[in-house]
Amino acid sequence: MPNLYALLWDVDGTILDFFTAQKNALRACFARFGLGECSEEMILAYDGINHVFWERLERGEITKPEVLLGRFDELFRRYDLDRSVVPAFNDEYQIRLGDTICFYPHAIEVLDACRRAGVLQFAVTNGTKIAQTRKLARSGLGEIFDAVYISEDVGYEKPNPLFFAPVLAEIRRRIPAIRPEQMMIVGDSLTSDMQGGFNVGIPTCWYRRPGMPDADLPLTHVVSDLRDVARIAGVQLPSSAEMP
Numbered sequence: 682m683p684n685l686y687a688l689l690w691d692v693d694g695t696i697l698d699f700f701t702a703q704k705n706a707l708r709a710c711f712a713r714f715g716l717g718e719c720s721e722e723m724i725l726a727y728d729g730i731n732h733v734f735w736e737r738l739e740r741g742e743i744t745k746p747e748v749l750l751g752r753f754d755e756l757f758r759r760y761d762l763d764r765s766v767v768p769a770f771n772d773e774y775q776i777r778l779g780d781t782i783c784f785y786p787h788a789i790e791v792l793d794a795c796r797r798a799g800v801l802q803f804a805v806t807n808g809t810k811i812a813q814t815r816k817l818a819r820s821g822l823g824e825i826f827d828a829v830y831i832s833e834d835v836g837y838e839k840p841n842p843l844f845f846a847p848v849l850a851e852i853r854r855r856i857p858a859i860r861p862e863q864m865m866i867v868g869d870s871l872t873s874d875m876q877g878g879f880n881v882g883i884p885t886c887w888y889r890r891p892g893m894p895d896a897d898l899p900l901t902h903v904v905s906d907l908r909d910v911a912r913i914a915g916v917q918l919p920s921s922a923e924m925p
Contacts, residue, residue: 684915686859687801687852689845689878690826691868693808695888696792697816698783700728706777713773714766727756735807738838739872745833749809778808779815785890787907790918792825798916801855803848804829805866807838807873827855839870840877849881867910871896886910 693699704724711719734748743751749771757764795802804826806813810833817823830848837844852859865884868874875898878885884901896903902913911918 682915683795683798683800684913685800685863685865686856687803687864688795688910688914689803689805689848689864689866689883690792691866691870691874691888692804692806692813692817692822694869694890695867695874696785696788696822697820698785701783702778702781702816703728703731705781706774709777709780710770710773714763714770716762716766723756723760726759727752730755736872738807739840739876741841745809745838775809775811776815778812779819782816782820784820785888785907791907791911791916792822794911794916794918795914796825798914800914800916801827801852803827803851804831805839805845805848805868805874805877806830807832809833839873840875840880842877842880845877845881865901865913869893871898875900886913 690696707724707727708719711717731752734743734752737743738745738748750767753767753771753774754764756762757767792802802825804817804822806829808831810831813829813831817829823829828851830844832838832844835844835847839845852864861883865886866874866878867886867888869888869890871887875885875887875896879898886902886904887896887900888907889896889903889905891905902909904910908918
């Protein structure tokens with residue numbers, strides 16, 4: 682029997698390489714709106730701006746519409762681009778985000794192995810419904826997860842406990858006797874995923890990719906290889922995906 686009976690998976694930055702999808706979406710949108718070259722400097726600048734806006738959303742300081750438009754408004758202002766196209770640019774960007782599907786190493790092997798072992802798996806994401814629905818369909822992840830929870834549908838953002846309320850209710854509906862220690866949230870964001878796990882009292886597993894700073898939270902697990910998630914869950918991987 683597995684050690685864990687339910688996994689809550691973040692999607693972007695945990696299963697899917699969000700930075701690559703973001704870069705490709707930005708460049709496609711720059712071309713679509715005739716804004717000239719989208720340089721590496723612009724992409725890195727946007728990435729920093731975007732992180733700041735999402736963290737403000739997680740703290741409840743701004744709304745999601747303010748995130749979606751404000752980040753591009755700031756980027757366009759910084760590089761003296763036509764800010765009047767920001768709303769249309771954002772609409773196109775949401776669609777383009779689903780065009781690039783790039784999995785992190787061993788993500789699919791781990792998800793498939795956990796599913797075969799009978800572990801419930803749920804996607805928990807703050808991404809927009811348009812972008813997430815498209816990428817889940819194109820990636821095949823929508824067929825792997827037992828259910829998908831998108832903040833726009835739930836009405837709250839991670840790490841708000843109210844975001845997790847319907848997820849935990851569904852888990853307990855399926856496994857009434859499940860204990861908190863038999864669940865785990867897996868994600869790359871300390872402020873969204875890990876703080877969300879703390880807020881609802883379930884174990885946390887931080888996917889720490891190269892270059893990430895140290896965490897200042899008492900995390901349950903820290904992994905740099907997604908195969909370790911299967912090990913923690915007590916799930917056997919296929920021999921081709923076993924840890925070296």
